[in-house]
Amino acid sequence: xxxTAQQKRYIKKNADRMSPEEIAxxxxxxxxxxxxxxxxNPSKSKIxxxxxDRTEEAPVSSNGFDFAAFLNDNLGIFISLSLLxxxxxxxxxxxxxxxxxxxxxANNPDIGKxxxxxxxxxxxxxxxxxxxxxxxxxxxxxxxFRSINILAHLGSVFLVFTILSxxxxxxxxxxxxxxxxxxxxxxESITWISGGPYALYSFFFLxxxxxxxxxxxxxxxxxxxxxxxxxxxxxxxxxMPLFLVFLLFEFVFRDLGKNWKKTIPYFSLSILWLFMFLFxxxxxxxxxxxxxxxxxxxGLFNPFIQIPVAIVSYLKLIFxxxxxxxxxxxxxxxxxxxxxxxxxxxxxxxxVFWSFKxxxxxxxxxxxxxxxxxxxxxxxxxxxxxxxRYGYLGSxxxxxxxxxxxxxLSEKEEKWRVAAxxxxxxxxxxxxxxxxxxxxxxxxxxxxxxxxxQVAPSGEHIHNNLGDVYSRQGDxxxxxxxxxxxxxxxxxxADGYHNLGNTYQQMEDYxxxxxxxxxxxxxxPNLWQSYQGLAAIYFERGDYPQALxxxxxxxKINPNDPDLAQNLQLIRSRVGK
Numbered sequence: 001x002x003x004t005a006q007q008k009r010y011i012k013k014n015a016d017r018m019s020p021e022e023i024a025x026x027x028x029x030x031x032x033x034x035x036x037x038x039x040x041n042p043s044k045s046k047i048x049x050x051x052x053d054r055t056e057e058a059p060v061s062s063n064g065f066d067f068a069a070f071l072n073d074n075l076g077i078f079i080s081l082s083l084l085x086x087x088x089x090x091x092x093x094x095x096x097x098x099x100x101x102x103x104x105x106a107n108n109p110d111i112g113k114x115x116x117x118x119x120x121x122x123x124x125x126x127x128x129x130x131x132x133x134x135x136x137x138x139x140x141x142x143x144x145f146r147s148i149n150i151l152a153h154l155g156s157v158f159l160v161f162t163i164l165s166x167x168x169x170x171x172x173x174x175x176x177x178x179x180x181x182x183x184x185x186x187x188e189s190i191t192w193i194s195g196g197p198y199a200l201y202s203f204f205f206l207x208x209x210x211x212x213x214x215x216x217x218x219x220x221x222x223x224x225x226x227x228x229x230x231x232x233x234x235x236x237x238x239x240m241p242l243f244l245v246f247l248l249f250e251f252v253f254r255d256l257g258k259n260w261k262k263t264i265p266y267f268s269l270s271i272l273w274l275f276m277f278l279f280x281x282x283x284x285x286x287x288x289x290x291x292x293x294x295x296x297x298x299g300l301f302n303p304f305i306q307i308p309v310a311i312v313s314y315l316k317l318i319f320x321x322x323x324x325x326x327x328x329x330x331x332x333x334x335x336x337x338x339x340x341x342x343x344x345x346x347x348x349x350x351x352v353f354w355s356f357k358x359x360x361x362x363x364x365x366x367x368x369x370x371x372x373x374x375x376x377x378x379x380x381x382x383x384x385x386x387x388x389r390y391g392y393l394g395s396x397x398x399x400x401x402x403x404x405x406x407x408x409l410s411e412k413e414e415k416w417r418v419a420a421x422x423x424x425x426x427x428x429x430x431x432x433x434x435x436x437x438x439x440x441x442x443x444x445x446x447x448x449x450x451x452x453x454q455v456a457p458s459g460e461h462i463h464n465n466l467g468d469v470y471s472r473q474g475d476x477x478x479x480x481x482x483x484x485x486x487x488x489x490x491x492x493x494a495d496g497y498h499n500l501g502n503t504y505q506q507m508e509d510y511x512x513x514x515x516x517x518x519x520x521x522x523x524x525p526n527l528w529q530s531y532q533g534l535a536a537i538y539f540e541r542g543d544y545p546q547a548l549x550x551x552x553x554x555x556k557i558n559p560n561d562p563d564l565a566q567n568l569q570l571i572r573s574r575v576g577k
Contacts, residue, residue, distance in 0.1 A: 084181040092191040092439040100194035122234040152199040159206035175403035184435040188388040201235035202393040241374040252364040308345035328386040329459035369397025460486040494524035528557035
């Protein structure tokens with residue numbers, strides 16, 4: 001049957017960005033007619049000479065996709081990917097609770113309560129449910145909570161391979177999944193238990209995206225895709241801009257003009273989450289501003305500095321993951337350094353623009369990288385400028401073009417093929433080793449803060465926690481130096497003053513202890529622990545009225561603490577004598 005005018009227009013429109021097979025499949029046009037059109041009009045496409053038996057790209061359509069057959073055909077690959085993840089993270093299973101894990105899990109009395117799942121519902125409810133089961137399986141054993149992150153990561157690795165098997169050649173799918181399995185920039189979202197929401201929301205989003213790809217002829221797959229997108233949002237608000245990925249997918253791989261309405265549910269859920277999130281923006285901005293002066297003193301970033309610095313920093317950490325740190329604090333640059341960063345950023349944008357013109361598949365994945373970071377790139381200070389966990393999902397958008405590059409080299413003559421696979425193998429081993437070494441930094445509080453201070457010396461939190469390390473080890477003079485560094489970086493850092501007061505109290509330097517406790521209360525009037533410290537000093541000196549005044553202030557802020565109540569009763573008994 002001759003081609004209609006509409007079919008010819010569709011072929012011409014997509015000739016430069018789709019293979020003949022894709023045009024035939026997505027446009028519901030007989031494949032032979034498409035190839036016949038290109039044969040008569042070879043100038044219409046760069047792929048006009050492609051033959052019908054071409055196998056460059058895998059199908060995008062869900063037609064005939066059999067999960068069981070796919071799993072059986074690729075069982076060896078799935079086993080290999082599982083082994084890579086196991087090798088990369090096995091040495092992390094014995095690590096302890098660190099940083100936010102201690103308050104969120106180890107010292108959280110509600111961690112095993114079913115009612116805790118519904119606090120702040122639906123935000124974080126899936127993770128709380130998983131924590132509920134983990135607690136009742138193995139109690140407060142860190143390995144069970146960390147296993148949740150590792151399993152979410154393994155699932156995401158499988159999904160990267162599966163999605164790319166539908167969108168690209170198998171070598172691209174394998175290599176991108178391998179890079180994602182072992183790259184050390186991802187450890188913050190896996191080895192650190194509190195980084196788990198980033199692995200979890202990424203897993204749910206990738207399930208949603210896979211189902212969306214397979215939903216072309218399946219309403220059930222489409223409905224489940226929307227459900228998993230909802231689960232991604234409940235796991236982290238960082239998923240809000242990801243509805244754009246579905247629009248990009250339709251633009252690059254299918255027909256946006258025809259299918260844009262399919263993206264409305266994802267957009268609607270994201271808008272709903274945005275409204276819910278706006279109620280907490282003020283609180284979040286105050287937290288970021290007060291937590292670190294390295295982020296600046298106002299509630300806004302300068303986007304001309306923030307965005308280039310963030311993008312280039314993530315690219316640097318992906319291509320050279322040497323300086324990995326819980327806090328990326330080194331965000332002050334000289335004019336020359338900023339110019340270099342800006343030039344690198346402009347080069348990256350040029351590559352994105354080039355890919356838009358020349359290879360839409362690469363454009364899709366580079367855009368995926370940017371879209372995944374959008375929440376953290378807003379000028380409003382709702383996030384740090386750079387945090388490795390923010391780049392967990394977006395890193396896929398860099399790994400895929402890298403996989404395309406190695407796949408391209410492997411298709412050349414024999415010497416290029418050997419070189420490409422050799423370099424990729426060495427790169428994989430190097431990244432795997434770096435991940436294993438990075439896991440040891442998260443072993444416990446002491447190893448974490450020592451490692452963090454070596455990479456990020458400008459963070460007051462880091463020196464404060466390092467002071468705690470030396471205090472626990474009994475090296476009080478060194479602890480004093482670290483707390484003083486924290487205060488020097490942030491002169492309004494109440495926790496630094498409090499800990500310095502504690503250390504001076506341990507050293508029986510009571511005058512300096514009182515001075516620093518007073519400073520802590522000045523900058524944080526709700527720091528009841530400083531009032532408690534003052535009460536202890538005055539009690540030791542026999543100044544019972546001052547001790548009573550301070551213990552009463554502590555008890556007023558924290559009325560349910562039994563130790564405070566007992567100390568209050570003791571001091572009152574002394575005042576009466």
